[in-house]
Amino acid sequence: MTPNSTYSGLLTDLYELTMAAGYLETGFEARATFELFVRSLPPRRNYLVAAGLDQALDFLEGVRFSDEEIEYLRTLPVFSAIGGNFFEYLSRFRFSGDVWAMPEGTVFFPDEPILRLTAPVIEAQIVETFLLSAINFQTMIASKAARITQAAAGKNVIEFGTRRAHGMEAGILAARAAVIGGCLGTSNVAAGERFGISVYGTQAHSWIMAHEDEGEAFRKFLDIFPEQAVLLVDTYDVRAAVEKIIALGRKPRGVRLDSGDFAADSKWIRSRLDRAGWENAIIFASGDLDEDRIAALLAEGACIDGFGVGTALVNSSDSPTLGVIYKLVEIESHGEVRSAAKFSAAKATYPGKKQVYRYARPDGCFEHDVIGVEGEQFPGSRTLLESVMVGGKRSAPPADVFAARELCGLQKSQLPPRLHSLRDAAEPYPVRHSSKLKTSLGDLRRRMERAASI
C-alpha cells in the first residue's frame, strides 16, 4: 500500500515485462530503435511544444527493480512458468541505451520524431510506458499553455490548476509544462520548490467568509501582507468590496476577480483605483478562463493585468488527449540491421532512424520541415534532434525549465503567423518526408509483401 518509488521498474504496463521475459527466455538479442511521435494534430492545434524530456531522462537514469518489486512479479500468474533467469536479469536492470531528442520547448509537428531511443530491445520495451506518459502529458500541457499565453498577448498568465489536476504529481508536472509553454508561474508550492518556478496566490474566498465582516478581512490581511496582498473582491459584491478597500486607505498590491462580468467589473475597478491614486495596483482575474475567454476579454477592453488559468490549462480541456506513440523503426541483430514498420489499418510508420531538418528564412521565420533519414544532408537546414543520452547517461546537463520557456518563446515568434490562430490554420505548416525515406518505406513494404506471399 505504500507509494511506489519514483523510478520503480514497475512503472510500466505488464506487457512490457512479459515481452521482456519473452526476449530473454528465447535468447532474442537485438538493439532496437524506437521513435516517439504523434500522427496528427489534436483539434484546434496548429503546432505542439515538446516537454517532459527531463522527467523521461531522470527515469532512464534511475530505473531499478527492488527485491520487493521482483518478489511481487514472481507472484503474478503470468510469470508462473518463467525461470529465475528473468528475475535475476531484472535485479541487475539498468538502462544502457542512447537517446536523441528535441530540446524541451521545441515547436514540432505530426510525424516528426521528438525522441529516438536505441537500446537492447528488452530495455527499450520496459521504459516505453514511462516515456510515453511523461512526454505525452507535458507536451499536451505546454502546447495548451502556448495557446493561452498567445491569447493573453503579453499579459501574465499563472497556472492555477492543481486542484483540478489528475492528482498532485500531475499538478506539479502541469505547472512545469505550463511554464515551458509560456506561463509566468504557478500556484503550486511543490512545483516552486522542485523546479524553481515562481509561485503566486494570496487569499481565497474562505478568508473573507471566515471573518464576520469583509472590510475587516481585508484590513487584517493587509496588516500581515502589506506589500503582497492581492485582495479577492467577488465574495459578496465586487464594487462594494473595492470601496471597502479604498476606504481602508491602504493600497494593496492588487485585487482579484474570480467570478462575474470580468470586462465590466475590471473597467469599473481600474477607473476607481486610478481615481484613488492607485494606478499601479493590479487587477487579476481567475475562474473558468481559457484562451478563448481571455482573447474575448482583451478584445472587449477588459482592464486585466494578469490571468490565473486552472482547469482548462491542466486538463487541456478543449482537446484533452494527445496521441504520442512509440514505434519500433529498426532492429539490429548479429550485425544485421533491419528496418521495421507497421502497415495495417492505414497507419503506416516510416522505417529506420530519422532526423528532423528545419528550414528558416533569413529573418528567422520557419519555412518548412523535412523528415529524413538520420545522416542525410539538407544544406541550409537545422537538425532538431540532439544527442541527450549515451550509454544510459545524460550527455548534456538537465534541461532548465526557463531555458525551455525561452526556446519555446523564440520558436513561437518564428512560426508563420497564421499558425498563431486559436482556430485551425487555413494552411498547416509544411512538413514533408525525404525521398530517401519514402523509398525505404516502399522497399520495406515490397519486401514484406513478398515474404507474406511465399
Add this chain to the structure above:
Amino acid sequence: MTPNSTYSGLLTDLYELTMAAGYLETGFEARATFELFVRSLPPRRNYLVAAGLDQALDFLEGVRFSDEEIEYLRTLPVFSAIGGNFFEYLSRFRFSGDVWAMPEGTVFFPDEPILRLTAPVIEAQIVETFLLSAINFQTMIASKAARITQAAAGKNVIEFGTRRAHGMEAGILAARAAVIGGCLGTSNVAAGERFGISVYGTQAHSWIMAHEDEGEAFRKFLDIFPEQAVLLVDTYDVRAAVEKIIALGRKPRGVRLDSGDFAADSKWIRSRLDRAGWENAIIFASGDLDEDRIAALLAEGACIDGFGVGTALVNSSDSPTLGVIYKLVEIESHGEVRSAAKFSAAKATYPGKKQVYRYARPDGCFEHDVIGVEGEQFPGSRTLLESVMVGGKRSAPPADVFAARELCGLQKSQLPPRLHSLRDAAEPYPVRHSSKLKTSLGDLRRRMERAASI
C-alpha cells in the same frame, strides 16, 4: 530538483499557506467546517461515483513540513515580512481534525457533500488543495468507468491508459479509480503492486515487428507463455495472423485486436477459432474504445469477450473535467458557531454542517435524496456520510478498492434504470434540500444583507 515527499505540506496552493500565516499572525483561532461537493453534473453524466478518499486520508495522517521545505518557504518574497512563529508552527504541523465522508464507491449527486472536514481553520486550509485534487480526479475516473462497464454489459473491462495518463502517478490512481467504477483490472504493474489489483497484458505490436516472421513471433511467445498468451493479430493482416496461429496447432489463451473493423473481424475470428475447436480462446479488443463504441459493437453482435480501454477512460475524454469544490460552511470561534455561505454570481452555498439522507423502495431501488442539516431525522432514510477520521486519526480501517467496487456495483444496481442511459437521463435523480437547510440559508442571507446595509 528531487521529487517532493508524498505527504509534503508543500503539496498545496500558495494561498493556503499565506492564509495560514494570516490566521496565525492575526491570532484568528477558530474551528472551521468545509464541505466538498459538485454544483452540477458534467455533460452526459447522470450520477457520480465517490473515489479518492483513501489517498485523501493517507495525506491527512501523514502531512508534514520538513526543515528543507520550511527553508524554501522562508525564501519566498511573500513571506519576507512573516516572523518565525509561522515557520515554527509549520515545523510542528499535524492535521488534527475530524472527517465525515461517503465511502468510496458511493453513487452521489450534485450539491451533496461527499466529504465534510472540521478542523482548526489553518489546518483545514492547508490540506484543501490535496483533498480536492485526490477526490476530484478519482471521482471523475470512477464515474467514467461506471459508464464504460455499464456499456460493456457484463463483459470484462481492463484499464489500459497509463501511457495517456497525466504522468505515472495519475496512471496508478486512474487504475485504482477505474476498478472502483467496475473495471476488472489494469495494465499498470505499479497499481497492481500498490493496491492488489489484477494486472493484464501480454504482447504489443513491437514483439511481432521485432521478429522477421509473424508466425515465428507467435510461436516463440507461445513457447514462453503457453497458458497465458493473448496474441496480437492486427500488426499486418488480421485473418492471415489468425490462420498462422491455428497452423501452429497450439491454442493461445486468446487473441487481441487493436485496430480495424472489430465487429466483422471478431465474428470471423470467433467462427474460425470455434472451427479449430478453440471455443474457449478469448477475443479481446483495445484501441480508441469508449462506452459509446463498446455499446455500438455489442449492438452489432461483435464477438468480444473483453475490452481494454485507455485514453478515454483515464482522461474521461468526453467530459474531461469535474468541478469538485471545497466550501467553508461553518466557523466556531470562542464558543460561538456561525454559518458561512457565499452568494455572489448566482453560486449560493448552503450554510452549516450537512448530511445526506437517501430513501429507497423496499426492493432497494433508490427513490430520492435529501440534503439536510447534520442531526436532522428522516425516518426511513439512510445517511451517506460516515465518520472516517477523528482527531487526525482514521476511525475506520483504510478502504479496500474491492469493497469500494462492490459498493459501487450494488448502488448502480439500485439506481432508477433511466440513470443508466449513456445520454442525459430524461429526468434527473431527485435531490432536495431540507426545509431546515433552506430556512438557515434564508436567515443567513438576511443577516448578511442587514450587516451590509449598516
